[in-house]
Amino acid sequence: MTQLVEAGASLRSARLRLSAALWRRPWLKLALLLAAPVLVFAVVYLGALASLFVSAFWQIDSFTAAVVHKWTLDNFRTLWHDHTYWRITGRTIGLAAAVTVTDAVLAFPLAYFMARIAPPRWRALLFVAVLLPLWSSYLVRIYAWRTILAKNGALNWVLNGIGLPDAGLAYTNTAMWIVFSYVWLPFMVLPVYAALERIPDNYLEASQDLGAKGSRTLRSVILPLAIPGIVAGSIFTFSLTLGDFITPALVGGAGSSFIGNIVEDKVGQPDIPFAAAFATVPVVVMGIYLLIARRLGAFEAV
Amino acid sequence: METRGTRIGLGVATVAVIAFLWLPLLLIMAYAFNSSTIQSWPISGFTLHWFREAWHDPEVRRSVELSLKVGLAATAIALVLGTAAAAAIYRFRFFGREAVSFLLLLPIALPGIITGMALNSFFNFGGVQLSMWTIVAGHATFCVVIVYNNVLARLRRSSPSLIEASMDLGADGWQTFRWVIWPALSTALVAGGLLAFALSFDEVIVTTFTAGAQTTLPIVNAIVFVVILATVIPVTIAQRLTGDTGVLRRGAAASKAAAAATGGGAV
Numbered sequence: 001m002t003q004l005v006e007a008g009a010s011l012r013s014a015r016l017r018l019s020a021a022l023w024r025r026p027w028l029k030l031a032l033l034l035a036a037p038v039l040v041f042a043v044v045y046l047g048a049l050a051s052l053f054v055s056a057f058w059q060i061d062s063f064t065a066a067v068v069h070k071w072t073l074d075n076f077r078t079l080w081h082d083h084t085y086w087r088i089t090g091r092t093i094g095l096a097a098a099v100t101v102t103d104a105v106l107a108f109p110l111a112y113f114m115a116r117i118a119p120p121r122w123r124a125l126l127f128v129a130v131l132l133p134l135w136s137s138y139l140v141r142i143y144a145w146r147t148i149l150a151k152n153g154a155l156n157w158v159l160n161g162i163g164l165p166d167a168g169l170a171y172t173n174t175a176m177w178i179v180f181s182y183v184w185l186p187f188m189v190l191p192v193y194a195a196l197e198r199i200p201d202n203y204l205e206a207s208q209d210l211g212a213k214g215s216r217t218l219r220s221v222i223l224p225l226a227i228p229g230i231v232a233g234s235i236f237t238f239s240l241t242l243g244d245f246i247t248p249a250l251v252g253g254a255g256s257s258f259i260g261n262i263v264e265d266k267v268g269q270p271d272i273p274f275a276a277a278f279a280t281v282p283v284v285v286m287g288i289y290l291l292i293a294r295r296l297g298a299f300e301a302v
Numbered sequence: 303m304e305t306r307g308t309r310i311g312l313g314v315a316t317v318a319v320i321a322f323l324w325l326p327l328l329l330i331m332a333y334a335f336n337s338s339t340i341q342s343w344p345i346s347g348f349t350l351h352w353f354r355e356a357w358h359d360p361e362v363r364r365s366v367e368l369s370l371k372v373g374l375a376a377t378a379i380a381l382v383l384g385t386a387a388a389a390a391i392y393r394f395r396f397f398g399r400e401a402v403s404f405l406l407l408l409p410i411a412l413p414g415i416i417t418g419m420a421l422n423s424f425f426n427f428g429g430v431q432l433s434m435w436t437i438v439a440g441h442a443t444f445c446v447v448i449v450y451n452n453v454l455a456r457l458r459r460s461s462p463s464l465i466e467a468s469m470d471l472g473a474d475g476w477q478t479f480r481w482v483i484w485p486a487l488s489t490a491l492v493a494g495g496l497l498a499f500a501l502s503f504d505e506v507i508v509t510t511f512t513a514g515a516q517t518t519l520p521i522v523n524a525i526v527f528v529v530i531l532a533t534v535i536p537v538t539i540a541q542r543l544t545g546d547t548g549v550l551r552r553g554a555a556a557s558k559a560a561a562a563a564t565g566g567g568a569v
Contacts, residue, residue, distance in 0.1 A: 012474070019475025026394065033390035034402065037383040037446065041405050045417075045443055048424035052416070055423055106322070109315035117309055118316075124541065126320070131537050132530070133323050140526045144326035147333065152342035154329060185323060214308060236410075243415045260415045272423060279416055286412055 049283075056276035067272060075277035085262070089281055092259045095173070096241035099180040100234045103188040106181070107233065108226070111192040116199075134186045142250050145179045146170075149251065171253035179251050180241050187240070188233035195229025196222070231298035238289060242282045327530060334527040352524035359521060372434060373503040376441035380498045381491060383442070384449025391450075392457040406450055409443040417443065445498035452494035453487060460486045493540040500536045 022029045056075060059068050079085045114126045133141065148154045149169045156166045169175045199222065207217040245260030252258075259282055266275035293299070304312070329343075337347035356362050391403055409417050421440050425432060464486070468478040 015476050016474045019478075022475060023469075030390055030394045030396060033386045033393075037387040037390075037406070038402060040383060041443070041446075044421070044424070044439060045409060046405070048420035049416075051424045051427045052420040106319050109312050110319045113312045113316040117304065117312060126316070127541055128534075128538055129320050130323065131541070132534060133327055136327060136526065136530045136533060140330060140522065141326060143522070144330035147343070148326060148329060150342070152340075154343040157343045182322065182326065185319075214305060239412060243412070245415055263415060263419065267419065267422075272426075275419065276423065279419055283412065283416055 052276050055273050056280055058273040060271050075274050088257055096238045098177055099241045100237045102181040103185050103237045104230050106185060107188040107192050111189050111196055115193050115196040130186050130189050138183060141183055142179055142247055146251055149175050173256050175251045176247055179247050184237040184240050187236035191232040192229040195226045199225050228297040231293045231296045235293055239286050331527045334523040352521055356521045356524040369503050372437050372441060373499045375438040376445045376502045377495050377499040379442040380445035380449045381495055384446045385453050388450045388453035406447055410447055441502040445502055448498045449494035452490045456487055456490035489543040493543045496536040496540040500533055
């Protein structure tokens with residue numbers, strides 16, 4: 001019995017000594033906490049990005065299809081001089097921007113309703129309604145749209161039912177625009193909601209007391225405070241569209257390739273160096289975008 | 303504050319957007335009962351055939367099994383790394399703090415194909431054979447953020463004086479952790495873990511589907527039906543757990559969890 005108590009006491013004093021030691025040396029605690037995540041991320045993730053970037057400066061031997069480890073800018077030269085790649089890049093960025101704007105427009109009223117009008121019980125329900133599609137398979141949601149937009153699909157069925165002709169949207173850039181806007185919409189709703197929810201009620205009251213109409217309050221009070229949330233959401237809608245290759249392959253028509261499709265093609269050929277070179281384009285674009293987003297306060301938004 | 307007209311307008315817009323989000327899902331769920339293999343609307347007849355087929359399909363079973371394994375492993379890694387990182391970011395101000403939080407965010411901010419390709423060429427580079435564990439490594443990179451966001455949001459809402467009080471009362475580090483920090487964090491961990499798992503689980507199914515989706519589409523519809531119903535559970539639980547803290551208004555807490563769920567939390 002006494003032995004047990006002694007053992008317990010010594011264990012406790014050891015623990016006390018340990019926590020005291022950690023308390024005195026906060027850097028040690030910090031190092032212990034950060035070592036694993038930073039190591040894993042720095043080695044695996046940054047290492048991976050670095051190796052991708054490095055291989056962009058290599059080439060493949062045209063006969064053996066083996067990667068030749070010789071430094072060259074040829075891949076970038078090809079990209080620069082071939083107009084096809086410019087067109088593809090333009091299409092990718094353009095559609096990513098269009099999708100982002102569309103999602104912001106769709107998300108704002110929904111987020112506003114959730115944040116400021118809906119009673120708590122509805123709000124919880126709306127949350128699940130917005131979140132759930134996000135957790136159902138992304139590919140399947142694209143397939144759903146494929147069947148909706150198809151010639152014998154639900155959209156044309158509805159249109160024909162009310163006496164309108166077929167929409168003819170299957171395999172077009174418009175279809176891509178709809179599908180992208182659809183799949184990324186929840187990513188926009190949540191940060192916008194978070195931004196709107198944090199606006200104190202008395203800001204709106206103050207605006208009203210000072211004689212502002214609803215539209216003026218929206219423009220001068222609500223929108224500026226919502227911008228960081230919108231920008232935060234746009235990081236997702238923009239970057240997810242920028243890197244996608246499945247939607248263009250499934251619902252896009254001829255001549256609707258994205259950067260991602262070319263990259264995937266080249267990986268399959270396999271021409272990893274060229275794929276890597278083209279893949280640096282969205283990375284650079286995203287880098288610039290993130291810098292702008294940071295200036296607009298997106299990183300403090302939520 | 304809003305006028306009646308505005309409220310009604312916003313309500314109508316909300317209903318429209320929710321319908322936009324849900325109609326395709328309901329439609330694809332309806333296709334699961336389609337007796338024809340041709341995907342036209344309206345469906346030609348009702349059958350449960352595809353559910354039976356999916357249940358007995360060995361490939362489906364393998365894919366579900368792999369998804370479960372990868373999801374569990376990635377979630378476990380994410381829980382450890384995400385919690386450690388969140389604790390460090392919360393407790394300390396140090397050189398490179400911003401860089402670390404930015405680094406954790408990168409995998410979801412950068413296009414997925416880049417992450418995939420980068421990891422692929424990294425594994426090739428290091429001579430690592432592609433296997434279940436390389437998938438786990440890939441998934442863990444984006445699952446960490448979800449746990450990290452959830453835990454950080456919870457830490458920010460819990461008062462640091464609780465920890466000081468516990469120490470003043472003579473508790474050692476372990477006791478403080480066990481009786482003060484853990485009760486405050488546990489639901490955030492469960493929520494983060496559930497969401498990370500749901501994300502990873504879904505992703506593997508996507509990967510498997512991309513391989514042979516053309517031929518197995520009716521079966522896919524049946525699986526989708528089940529997966530959609532199955533994801534209701536973790537998402538609803540996660541929402542409840544993070545929403546029910548009583549620290550802030552319910553909705554506010556839930557929004558943080560939801561934002562964190564999608565990675566919006568740190569952005």
